[in-house]
Amino acid sequence: MSDRTHDSDRRRLLRAMGATGLLAGFNALLPAYAREGMTRHLNTAAAQVPGGGARDVVMDVHVRREMIDIAGGRASAITLNHTTPGPIVELWEGQNAHLRVHNHLDESTSIHWHGILLPFQMDGVPGVAFPGIDPGETFEVDFPVRQAGTYWYHSHSGLQEQVGQTGPIVIHSQGDDGINADREYVIVLNDWTFEDPHRLLAKLKEMSDYYNFSERTLGDLAEDFRQSGVATTLKDRLAWGDMRMSPRDIADVTGYTYSYLMNGVHPDANWTGLFTPGERIRLRVINASAMTYFNVRMPGLPMTVVAADGKEVQPVETDEFQIGVAETFDVVVEPRADQAYTIMAETMDRSGYARGTLAPRAGMVAPVPALREQPQRTMMDMGMDMSQMDMGGMDMSHSKSAKPMGHGQMAMDHGSMQKMNMPKKESGMAGMSHQGHKMADSKMSGKMAGMGHDMKKMAHGTGPNAGTMGTGAMMEQSGPVIAKHGPDMHGAGNINIANVQRDRLAERGTGLEDVNHRVLTYSQLRNVVPMQDQREPSKTIEIHLTGNMDRYMWSFDGVKYSNATPIEFPYGERIRLIMVNDTMMEHPIHLHGMFMELENGQGEHLPFKHTLSVLPGSRASLLVTADEPGRWAFHCHLLYHMEMGMFRVVRVSDQSGENNA
Amino acid sequence: MLKKSTPAILSATVFFLGSTAPALAASDGKADLDSVIPAGPADPNSGAPLNWKKPIHDQQIHKFFLIDRLEYGDVDGTNNYLWDAQGWIGGDYNKLWLKTEGEGPMRGGSPESTEFQALYNRTISPFWSAQAGLRYDVNPNPDRGFAVLGLQGLAPYWFESDTSLFVSEDGDVSFRGEFEYELLITQRLILQPRAEINMSAQDVPEYGLGSGLNNTEMGIRLRYEIKREFAPYIGVRWEQTYGETKDVAQAEGEETSSTAFVVGIRAWY
Numbered sequence: 001m002s003d004r005t006h007d008s009d010r011r012r013l014l015r016a017m018g019a020t021g022l023l024a025g026f027n028a029l030l031p032a033y034a035r036e037g038m039t040r041h042l043n044t045a046a047a048q049v050p051g052g053g054a055r056d057v058v059m060d061v062h063v064r065r066e067m068i069d070i071a072g073g074r075a076s077a078i079t080l081n082h083t084t085p086g087p088i089v090e091l092w093e094g095q096n097a098h099l100r101v102h103n104h105l106d107e108s109t110s111i112h113w114h115g116i117l118l119p120f121q122m123d124g125v126p127g128v129a130f131p132g133i134d135p136g137e138t139f140e141v142d143f144p145v146r147q148a149g150t151y152w153y154h155s156h157s158g159l160q161e162q163v164g165q166t167g168p169i170v171i172h173s174q175g176d177d178g179i180n181a182d183r184e185y186v187i188v189l190n191d192w193t194f195e196d197p198h199r200l201l202a203k204l205k206e207m208s209d210y211y212n213f214s215e216r217t218l219g220d221l222a223e224d225f226r227q228s229g230v231a232t233t234l235k236d237r238l239a240w241g242d243m244r245m246s247p248r249d250i251a252d253v254t255g256y257t258y259s260y261l262m263n264g265v266h267p268d269a270n271w272t273g274l275f276t277p278g279e280r281i282r283l284r285v286i287n288a289s290a291m292t293y294f295n296v297r298m299p300g301l302p303m304t305v306v307a308a309d310g311k312e313v314q315p316v317e318t319d320e321f322q323i324g325v326a327e328t329f330d331v332v333v334e335p336r337a338d339q340a341y342t343i344m345a346e347t348m349d350r351s352g353y354a355r356g357t358l359a360p361r362a363g364m365v366a367p368v369p370a371l372r373e374q375p376q377r378t379m380m381d382m383g384m385d386m387s388q389m390d391m392g393g394m395d396m397s398h399s400k401s402a403k404p405m406g407h408g409q410m411a412m413d414h415g416s417m418q419k420m421n422m423p424k425k426e427s428g429m430a431g432m433s434h435q436g437h438k439m440a441d442s443k444m445s446g447k448m449a450g451m452g453h454d455m456k457k458m459a460h461g462t463g464p465n466a467g468t469m470g471t472g473a474m475m476e477q478s479g480p481v482i483a484k485h486g487p488d489m490h491g492a493g494n495i496n497i498a499n500v501q502r503d504r505l506a507e508r509g510t511g512l513e514d515v516n517h518r519v520l521t522y523s524q525l526r527n528v529v530p531m532q533d534q535r536e537p538s539k540t541i542e543i544h545l546t547g548n549m550d551r552y553m554w555s556f557d558g559v560k561y562s563n564a565t566p567i568e569f570p571y572g573e574r575i576r577l578i579m580v581n582d583t584m585m586e587h588p589i590h591l592h593g594m595f596m597e598l599e600n601g602q603g604e605h606l607p608f609k610h611t612l613s614v615l616p617g618s619r620a621s622l623l624v625t626a627d628e629p630g631r632w633a634f635h636c637h638l639l640y641h642m643e644m645g646m647f648r649v650v651r652v653s654d655q656s657g658e659n660n661a
Numbered sequence: 662m663l664k665k666s667t668p669a670i671l672s673a674t675v676f677f678l679g680s681t682a683p684a685l686a687a688s689d690g691k692a693d694l695d696s697v698i699p700a701g702p703a704d705p706n707s708g709a710p711l712n713w714k715k716p717i718h719d720q721q722i723h724k725f726f727l728i729d730r731l732e733y734g735d736v737d738g739t740n741n742y743l744w745d746a747q748g749w750i751g752g753d754y755n756k757l758w759l760k761t762e763g764e765g766p767m768r769g770g771s772p773e774s775t776e777f778q779a780l781y782n783r784t785i786s787p788f789w790s791a792q793a794g795l796r797y798d799v800n801p802n803p804d805r806g807f808a809v810l811g812l813q814g815l816a817p818y819w820f821e822s823d824t825s826l827f828v829s830e831d832g833d834v835s836f837r838g839e840f841e842y843e844l845l846i847t848q849r850l851i852l853q854p855r856a857e858i859n860m861s862a863q864d865v866p867e868y869g870l871g872s873g874l875n876n877t878e879m880g881i882r883l884r885y886e887i888k889r890e891f892a893p894y895i896g897v898r899w900e901q902t903y904g905e906t907k908d909v910a911q912a913e914g915e916e917t918s919s920t921a922f923v924v925g926i927r928a929w930y
Binding site: 108117118119120121125126127128129131132143144146156158202203205206207210213214215216217218219238241242243244492493494495548550551553560561562564565566571627628629630631633635642643644645647649651652653654655 | 689690691692693694696697698704705706707708709710713714715716717718719720723725753754784785786787788815817818819844845846847848849889929
């Protein structure tokens, strides 16, 4: 436990200073990054979206390698116009953008405009869209702005993105967007390491659990013996041991090396956005980190999600959302009280957090919630087929009663759930997932196939969110099985396959199954405009997300980029893109150049996504109209997964690929 | 750079591609359809011009060097040292794998055993690699060379396994299996049981080996990972000889079993 927040003395000092209220009048002693006037990050003013009348934009972006103060230390970073994250690139829909990228590095670089529709030659992926920007050169992109929303930009060269080369993009809509915010801030989330990212990657390659200091220990074993009984616990341990995988494998890279930054600011320095009580504030949340998923919430302040990946959705009020790497969510908050609110961005593995504050006046703070318990992977994530499992003597009829008791009864048969305290929680089921998955692990459950259905109904009956409870929970809280895996094991570069593939879009993100407030799910996203291209897809492409954590190999269909050829999207056609996640962790899969419409049950109002976080053991389906000619990158946006080969080129062309590959 | 390409992209060409496809004009901010396939030779992975750099680097050569055991053993009267290290260099599927181990008395003299292996390592499944190559023993005298066939990997239930079949230059066949397991007491305090077994297919009198089971070495080590890369440990090592090998040892007045308390270092880079 004590390893979870592996912090340097320097950071402890900062924390202590914050705790003792020494911040006011303490400017001189603060580290430079927190001092006024030394803004290498997006301070209050720089993170506020200026707005103004629609206009063509000409902007210069200077890419430099320089020593800066960051995350409580001093390091060599790649800055954009001397800051990291870089300045807001603010554009207007219907106008033109002329952006000039100047490379002052001694190596090749690039800027990818993430989520932006433009000619592919300007998309900024070296080796795919253009040759890269050589040292001393300037690269100019010039395009009409065809969209509105929150996006971002980052290097697509090597590991430069990890060392600071990211920044926000805000595009104002041409008409009235109906959001009517009084004030807008970008909230850019980053993970920062003082390690050389190449060394970091080498460590993962040599010892893939290097950064995981949350593995199950002897102490956990004793605890599980006590809670669940020896037999159940041993079965669980043997099941994981048999697979040679760890249920505590939540993040490859953790707070052991990362500091998590909000607008470039360490949590102890507390990035603060100011507001006047009663205002509508639009927060444009961008996960610009290399490897980290965040859970974002603002205790005491409901958030209304109004856009996902830049594109507007029908407003959904929620209390927390999980944001995958490279995703963006726009939320509107309306703080009425004259008080500060914490913007809490806890990492999915709970090894750290980024944090900032919305406050009526500078210097005000609100309590920072403690990190919650670390989540665990389940057999659901492994794509295990529960229906094959043997559960002797369970009376299924009990589970039909829409009462938590049914579960209690079930549990008692196996001695693993007696200590559950069902009625305490709001939904009645919130408390069960921990025990529940152990049950699932322990090869319980006779006629699970039939039962799952009944229990799912039951889940729906127990509360507004019951149907969306998720991954750590049992199968009845998990989405339905919609497909099974074929015989292809995807070779030595892949460990696991999703034997059964679930629709998990209605589930909460990993670790949020049990929180007792509202959590956004993908199934809630509903486009504000109906689907434009209503044609039936003429081509279906199924892609499996594959990997070998032990050897730190990552790929699609077990084949890494250097052994693959482009994926062909015939120009003008409607494509159905199916992604099956055979690995036990989520991957944020990003398609450049075109939006994907997520088939999430919203009829003709499927939401647009440029990056979809595909839950482990799940099967997700997206629709794409191939109307943007080009060679577009398609990849996992976890930086080190991409670099290891989880990458393809999607080619939108009117010629067959035969002559070109 | 785009100075070169921008005008071309935005040149006002208009396409109509049947009734279902939207009309495309370059002024709409989309690329020209004809610009997708390069005129010259194309890279098979990207479809981009052949001479461009790679977008990602998934064929990197990595390397790893592990001193699994470097220890001092306290055995009655004959304190000794032992090393056991291995390393590799290569890609995901093909590696050069090197191993060395040996031991000797603390009080001078040459080591009792000194062994080097150089192997080609091929990834054959998610957790297993096949190995083939050469072993050369400097000690005990005289030097000996072996051909090696091995299987190394992670067995179910997290057993690190390293099994090798050796054929010496004289045609003697022997087998060695090494198995390790890690039990986490805390995230940094790790108990590691270890077992090694050596077998011979025939008598090799010159080296005091009988056919069948030659010897076993069991150990248990408790290490503390100050950093992942550096962990001191303490432990116990039990060695036992069997059968004819034991008879030979007895005849020569050597110990046939021993218990050593060990202190050592595990380190890697």
